Amino acid sequence: MTTLPQFFCYVYDAPGRTPQLLALEADTFLEAIRETRRVMRGESGADVFAEIWDSSQQGGQVTRIDAPPGGAGLLRSIRRNRPFSRSSRP
Structure with a gap:
């Protein structure tokens, strides 16, 4: 039985x-x-980064990936694209 590496x-x-x-x-x-x-x-x-866990390494290996500079950011994208209702406008 062959075990394939799993990444998350x-x-x-x-x-x-x-x-x-x-x-x-x-x-x-x-x-x-x-x-x-x-x-x-x-x-x-x-403060935005990811950690990749590699299960094929003994004990697991963790690699950090930092976010690229200049992205919009998830929270800002949600706020920008949120529809306004008439009652919420001043």
Whole structure:
């Protein structure tokens, strides 16, 4: 029986919040890095990062991926795209 490596990541997008746990569709570590960067697209900030966990390494290996500079950020995108109701406008 062959065991394939399993990759998953935690995305920390705000201090003090519970990180998002995501299973990555990747067969190699490089694919896991690409998938993590794709998931983090649009996130930015000094406090935004992800940790990739590689189960193929003995004891597991953790690699940190920082968010790229200049992204819009999830929270700002939600606020910007939220529709306004007539009663909420001044």
